[in-house]
Amino acid sequence: MAKPQEKVSFGQRLKQIGMVFKFTAKQDRWFTPLVAAAVLIPLALTVAAVILWSWIWLPVGILFTLLAVLIVLNLRSNKAMMNAAEGQPGAAAQIMENMRGDWRVTPAVSSTTQMDMVHLVIGRPGVILLAEGNPQRVRGLLGQEKRRLAKVIGSAPLHDYVIGQEEGELPVRKLRTTLLRLPRALSGKDVNALDKRLKALTARPQMPKGAIPKNMRPQGGAFRQSRGR
Incomplete structure (x- = not known):
């Protein structure tokens, strides 16, 4: 069963998000353009809504922008992690x-x-x-x-x-x-x-199949002592 997660401070959470951003951008060439689109499109719609109607659309647009960025980050980071894990033992x-x-x-x-x-x-x-x-x-x-x-x-x-x-x-x-x-x-x-x-x-746990490494083999004296008991 997975261990209970420890509480993470806001600063640590931001640091983790930053690390995920860097990792995903390095693994996925489409990540940065998609994040840019997730920011620019909602902001453009927000500006248009503010000009045409009211300032009340500004916080709504900011929330939608953050949501769009998080969705892109979640989807693309999962894909990047899967690709990086391919062929790795465990x-x-x-x-x-x-x-x-x-x-x-x-x-x-x-x-x-x-x-x-x-x-x-x-x-x-x-x-x-x-x-x-x-x-x-x-x-x-x-x-x-x-x-x-x-x-x-x-x-x-x-x-x-x-x-x-x-x-x-x-x-x-x-x-x-x-x-x-x-x-x-x-x-x-x-x-x-x-x-x-x-x-x-x-x-x-079962003993791994194959030759036993030297550092895992019992000492000769200990083996003889156990036989003598």
Whole structure:
């Protein structure tokens, strides 16, 4: 479950908005012209309304201008973030953690040393598995996780997706809209109960597949001592 957000001051909020503006402008060449249009068109209409009718249209026009800029910023920044996340390890989990709504995300419940990973998501649509990495390897990980989860999820729906650009895979930029379109099969109480069961199942993380790094191997003396007990 996403952590509760801390209160952000007005100055910090403005700084965040400024960072989003810079990031989006760098990623999206159409962002600056669209923002300019979102400012100029409402202001031009406001000036015309003030000249033709009354000054009362001035605050209304300013509000509409701010609203238009925020709409452009929201739409284009989301698209820019999706494009930037394409191909990055863990991008699917990061997107899910930033989505609005009650999405319980557990990144990398299963993984390999080659950066293949499967993320677990619990929400109103049911249980969702998101796989990132080499398609052949992650399909094996998906199969293992589906068999493991089938023992505890009962009748809850189970959805699985391989994130990627190939046929049969889900592009990361379409992840948000795809999951939001899934039918809501569980109530809030069902989600809480399912979350508790799966937390108990995933409390002990699995060892990544592949060779164990040297810094993770047990010391020889400790191994012999454990055998001697």
